[in-house]
Amino acid sequence: MSDQPGAHAEPAKPHHQSFWLWVMCLTGVDYFSTLGYQPSIAYENAGLLAPLATIVLVLVTLFGALPIYWYVCGRSHGGQGSIGMLAKLVSGWGGKVLVLTLLGFAATDFVITKTLSGADAAVHLITNPNWPLEVPDDDEKTRQAIYVTGFLLMLLGASFMRGFREVIGLAVVIVGAYLLLSGIVIGAGVAHLVKHPEAFHQLIEHIRAGEWYLKESERPLAGTGLFTIIAISLIIFPKLALGLSGFETGVAVMPLVKGRPTDDPKDPKGRVANTRKLLITAAAIMSVYLVCSSVVVACLVPPEHLVKVNAAGAERDGVADKELKAKDRALAYLAHGENREGKLLPFFGDEFGTVYDIATVIILWFAGASAMAGLLNLVPQYLPRYGMAPEWTRATRPLVLMFTVINLIVTVIFRANVDAQSAAYATGVLVLITSGCVASVIDIWQRRTGRWYSRLCWPFLLITLVFVYTTIANVFEKPDGIKIAAFFILAILVTSFWSRWARSRELRFAGFKLPDAESRLMWDTIRDLELTVLVPHRPGRRSLANKEGQIRREHRIPRDLMIVFVEVELDDTSDFVNEPELRVTREEGRYVVKITGAASIAHTLAALALEMAKVGRPPEVHFGWTDDSPVSGTLGFLLFGEGNVPWMVRDLIRRAQPDESKRPLIIIAGTA
Template sequence: MSTPVPGSPKPTEHQSFWLWVMCLTGVDYFSTLAYQPSTAYKNAGLLGPFATIVLVLVTLLGALPVYGYVAGKSHSGQGSIGMLARLVPGWPGKILVLVLLGFAATDFVITKTLSAADASEHLIQNSFWPLNYKPSDFNLPQSTPGEASEEDKSKIFEQAKQSFDIRQRLVVTSILLMLLGAMFMKGFREVIGLAVFLVGGYLILSLIVVGSGLIHIAEHPDKITTWLQRVNEGNWYLEQPWTGSKSFFSILILSIILFPKLALGLSGFETGVAVMPLIKGNKDDNPEEPFGRIRNTKKLLITAAVVMSAFLLASSLVCTTLIEPIQILAMDENGVRLSDDDAKDKGIKPAADGRALAFLAHAENGEKLAPFFGDIFGTIYDMFTIVILWFAGASAMAGLLNLVPQYLPKYGMAPEWARAIRPLVLLFTFINLVVTLIFKADVDAQSDAYATGVLVLITSACVAAVIDIYRERNGAWYKRISWPFFLITIVFCYTTAALILEKPVGLHIAGCFIGAVLVTSFASRVYRSRELRFSGFYIPDGESKLYWDTIKHLELSVLVPHRPGRRSLASKELAIRQEHRIPRDITIIFVEVVLLDASEFLQEPTLEIRFEDGRYVMKISRAASIAHTLAALSLEMAKYGRPPEIHFGWTEERPLTGTLGFLLFGEGNIPWMVRELLRRAEPNEEKRPRVIIAGA
């Protein structure tokens, strides 16, 4: 797969029908059905269906239209990050991009580790798993005095089983992540083909489970009656008991407050636009604005959002009405809900926790929703669930492999090998294994970081859309604002802030990724600062080309940097000839360099040459660094004749200040940096341009 840079879309090596690519992004989005109904139940209790309605409305009326707009502006897979990179120039824009890349890394990496961990959870909880922990597998501690009670034995067994399951999850999760990395070493074509099969099979099986549940509810309306009665009575089984009014208005407000905790159901949008280069458009598409690919990407986003919304609503209703709270929520002996920490301390993990649909497929709720439900059908459903959860990391890996090469190498904040697919796959697989070890493959421990990354990226997309539309429109400020997108942005700002305030651990984890991205990126930028990073001059007119052909064939050229406005060319030439003892018969060429964006790494400056008052003046614009531009210019001239000389005057600038100015602002310590760049770029001294410093 090729890796286009922002603003320069290029065709990818393999492109596929949009529906097949939707399956690649959908393995992330649709696989959340494995744990999203449980997440809704655990975070919203019996109000889960109401909170899910809010989530679906935000999805269809908020995230979907915003990302439809983003798709039209980021057809090379830049996503919201690429839009903000264009809208915010300079170092502030670069730092913003790096921070968002940190959140994107949080989102994509945790997608892989969380999904693989949940896959291992489904595997080890299956009744046919050969390593199921049994009471006969443990012995009571020697320190236990006398005969232990049945209650003590049960507690010891649950704690021992929990410890054993953690070790199993670590091993199984690590194996799944390594297999995922090996799959990507094969290439994207094989990955997409497998994704189509998995998503199709998983959605059909999920439709059977959820559809059977809806039919069962229709045949047994008392299930709905019982649920609504509990809701009316205020028995909502929330983690934090509600002490206020139990009215419909309170339910509505609580649903709005609780829905940010269900934000995992919003995953998949950023990945959907990140893999746009894989989507086949029209044969006659303009590479600069491929309407066919943009249209097909919008089809992908709409189809995925509608299908997932229907599943979210139906599965939440089915699980809430057919699964008893004690089967999915940890409770004490008196039926009072325990906090997650207390449940872990006591080794309590209900059978439906994290696997609500699989729980129904196995008929573990005590009633078969269909005659064929049970261990056999449940195991088939588990198999597809396990594989699609494992493969959910494929969409995240695809997003990372498309996103990272577009920014870090271009900014000089990663080595050139970061543009290659296989080294990146190995690096990300290693990071996945480290994250899995740190979190002990615990799904709940990673979910907050996952949701935080998802919401920050969606919020950044909203902000980018609002800014972009504002800049494109004319007129009064209130006419330039897209008020629908502005309101959507407010909603997602609230959602993100609410989640972070409620569960700040997600921000802490994301902060670790952001810190790692910032530190390694700036270290790489400093290390690579003495690379020539030059891709050629752009000469815009015939007159400049004529003068360039004349200058580069001179016997000896003396280049003198000049800052316009300080003094005239005549006085500058008089001073330089006296101080540097340059004879009258040697041509002096003045070079004026104008910086555009010093934060850019690669540069292709514009070179214009004029003959003013008997003197050649090179006007170089759109440069990223004065030192790099002068070094590149002299090396280009050395290709055609005798290497030129670059003459500088002494400066009062301190070395440390000059170095920082060179790194951050593209100017500072120029003579020394030019000499170092030339020494590295041209090892042959006879062909290397000379740097001369003289004067008072």
């Protein structure tokens, strides 16, 4: 606010808003692009039980994730998503660490989105018959995949370095074309199965006989009965969690959704309603595509082209990755007419398959662009505000360069292998959805009144437990996901706290809020004094009269020089930049400046003195001596906003004001 001393914040520029169906395509470049690899990953993890496990996934999508994010978008309409909700519900250092940990999982999600999408795009290019380079063996295939993935990631980074912007119109074209082509492939498969149900009947017989093409080590239960099959499908479905990736992105694009002209910016009901339409439509489309693609792939793609195990689950010897023609590209395999039933449509073949490959590569590349945009939006929103990142992290180009290097390192580590990265991707997705569940349960609990069982949202609690189980099961089955997430979390925590320590002596002042006209009038009065003497005071320890008598005696302050007492009340000391409330009152004939909502006593006092120095003669700030040791004083300053306050105030003022003639004078004396 311009009428507040020290305020400097500028209002954020409003986003260009569009029809919700078009904005859905921004979600779709991430969500729908998973069809490029999801059907084959589902088969690899569930074998012929993939359709059943996919149905479980769809049920969890429609009756679990969708209701949760229906609620989240109503409570986080600024696009902050589950992390933003939790950030509002928690405070203190524990809350900051929780948010930083979730940022680590979000970074895992977004980074692996880019590297996994690029790796799958490379698979579609390398396996295309028009690919100019020969691929004689698995080592050469891996080498080419790394090179192609790296090129796509560098191209992505270069696009953002030049000022890339998410263009909704381009996303509409890309998603529309990809869904149309995928719909043709999947629809042709479904139509074929309707006309020729023998393949579907054969699938049922294989399932009944226990011939699932599922590794023996991954069969958690013995038997082939109906209940055993259902139980195994329930246990297996967390491995298919890639199909849940669109919800956090769906909430993140909320600022771009056009609402009603009458929407209240603080409660845009029209925008919330349209975002909920977006979520429902995206989930419905994806559910249909997931179920139908899993059935078509299980029925029409030969198992020997997808997995290295036989019907009983035993490893087949001497099978090279090159022989798995449908691996990571099951729908493209059908589009090229390579399936055992022959071409599903007359025009399927290399030409149509190449068109489908190009569409797949484009949407996968654009999914990486969406993830990059998500990271560029997420990092400046939290880390610099928490004081846990240097100011350069607000700039786009350094961040793009840093993330591009990380992408290339991850690609080399995982050898551009889609399946190897799927666990980390699923882990990031599931943790973010689980955090959304937890945030929703806590938020509803705080908003309701009454006995504990009436305040608890039981349906959301049940959904939360489902996602907690799903997350734990995914981590247990594929620990690589939590390992890569732990690396990102550790990197964020270490660099964040190092940055917080390095930036601790920044003034970090966003201005004072003056709540009433009386405070404003008295604030102007004390600032216009010929010389203002500020004395920090902690209420409750001694009376103002006692404090004044002692400070005048020890500091030799004349009786005719007025003292202004300052009382600072700390709020959340883990906050970095805050905007405390300043109220000026008169007590016992003395001026008292009461400041509430502060994050640090030293920063608040330094900011107050510097604000006064802008009008007339710089004030004097008188302190009593402190017995804190250097170590305890520094730790108290960094963690609790207190510590060796006099020395910290002096240091902050010296750093913030290079002109000695304009610096407030810090005086330390006595034993008080």
